[in-house]
Amino acid sequence: MPARDASPARVSPAVVFVTVGGLYVAQSVIGGLTMLGLPAVLRNQGLPLDQIGLVYLTVLPWALKFLWSPYVERFRLPRVGRNRSRVIAAVGGSLCAAGLVAIGITGLSPLMPVLVALILVALVTSTVDIACDGYAVETLSKEHHGWGNTAQVGGSYLGSAVGAGLFLVLVDRYGWSPAVFSMAAVVFLLGLPFAFGPATRGAVETRPHTPSLVTALKRPAVRKGLVVAAIYVAAQKWGLSMLGPFLIDYGLDLATVGVLNGFGSMVVGLAGALTGGAAVRLFGANLVLTLAILLQTAMLLAFGFFDFGGSAPRAMVIGVAILSSSGVMALGFVALYSQFMGWSDPRQAGVDFTLFQCADSLVSMVGGVGAGWIAERFGYTAYFGIAAAICFAAAPAIYLLMRGRAGLATGAVSHG
Incomplete structure (x- = not known):
């Protein structure tokens, strides 16, 4: 048996939740700013939708x-030595904070330097995420994986509330540069609990296993x-990629979209995550994932109807937007990400979990x-009609695949 560091097992799950959660929130601040906040800002400035779509690069x-x-x-x-998660984070x-400061200085015009800088920030953030996921899976025992899953999903919605909500309000009131500088400060501060937390107490270990993609892909x-x-x-x-520009074109201003994103993430998203966690325990992941897909199909059809008619009350459009982008998304993804943790080998959790996230990001x-x-x-x-059709077609596929969830579990590596 390899020599293992006993200290992570003694770390309180609540402490891991707070310290790792800070990193997840910081990542989602950047993600929310990039994927939800920036498209709305660009559309508000009159950029065409096909150029806004380049943000997804x-x-x-x-x-x-x-x-x-x-x-x-x-x-x-390392084969012999201390866990270096803290150094990476x-x-x-x-x-990442420095990269945000840079785009705050350069401004939005021209757009390409901003996209290049954000791609570099994403490169760094995604690398930190590998270490963060690995640390969470290996430090938390299986019965406490829910803490890590809650930190991931809850942190993503809290970070999105800041990066896509507060950020837009700040842009609307103070302009691009002060808003981005504020986000840079938030990202830096959120990383401090992990940098000075339990990750500093790792002991020297001997690890015979060498993490690799081949090992991961051999597992069913x-x-x-x-x-x-x-x-x-x-x-x-897919159906929510253009939600921000759609709301701007429907007549909402940046501040309203920012409040919508913030409220949706802080309240509806967290409620959806908690509901999803309880539903998974009661009914299983398969039912929760399938239900979430069917609910999203209905929401996408509603957006298509709003655009076709053009006369739906704004309150109704906002309500559906909040439920779709926060409530329904959280309901399903809390189930999906809990499965990611269960399917990951603790000896190389950063590799296995990363593969699942890469599939998410690529799609x-x-x-x-x-x-x-x-x-x-x-x-x-x-656009919304096509997205609704894809969503509806995915429901039976997910249901049939997840019926073999027990078989998936047998592919996991057991470490006693």
């Missing part, structure tokens, strides 16, 4: 991070999990770029 590092995840894991978990957080749980992730993300995310990026092209050329009604 910033997802590229998240889609490809599986390529360098084994090297990150080997650095983080501290350096990465500082670089990982292979089928990648298919589940790709189908589910296409169903849930999101393809859908986001394609969404802008479709919406610009055929209009929002056709």
Whole structure:
């Protein structure tokens, strides 16, 4: 048996939740600013939808991070030595904050330097995420994986409330640069609890296992999990890629969209995550994932109807937007990400979990770029209609794949 560090097992799950959760919130501040806040700002300035769709190229590092995840894991978990998660998180957080400061200085015009800077920030953030996920899976015992899952999903909605909500309000009131500088400060501060928390107390360990992609892909749980992730993300995310521009075109101002994003993430998203967690325990992940897809189908059809009619009350449009982007998304993704944790091998959790997230990011990026092209050329009604059809078709596929969830579990590696 390898020599293992006993200290992580003695760390309170609540402490891990707070420290790791800070990193997840920081990542989602950047993600919310990029994927939800920036498209709304650009549309408010009159940019065409196909150019706004290019923002989804910033997802590229998240889609490809599986390529360098084994090297990150080997650095983080040396054959002999201390766990280096803290070093990766501290350096990465500082670089991300510096990158945001840079785009705050350069401004939005021209757009390409901003996109390049955000892609570099995403490269660093995705690398930190490999270490963060690995640390959470290996430190928390299986019965406490719910803490890590809550930190991920809850942190993503809290961070989105700041990055897509507060950020837009600040842009509307004070302009681009002060808003981005504020986000840079938030990202830096959120990384401090992990940098000075339990990750500093790791002992010297000997680790005979070498993390690798080949090891991960040999496991049936990982292979089928990648298919589940790709189908589910296409169903849930493709139809929401142009939600921010749609709301701007429907007549909402940046501050209103910002409040919508913030309220949705803080209240409805967290409520959806808690409901999803309880529903998974009561009814199983399969039913929760399928239900979430069917609910999202109805929401997308509603958006298409709003655009076609053009006369729906704004309150109704806002209500559906909040339920769709926060409530329904959280309901399903809390189930999906709990499965990701269960399917990951603790000896190389950063690699396995990263593969699932890369499937998520790759599908999101393809859908986001394609969404802008479709919406610009055929209009929002056709765009939401196509997305609803894809979403509806995914429901039986997910249900049938997840019926073999018990079989997936047998592909997991047991470590006593």
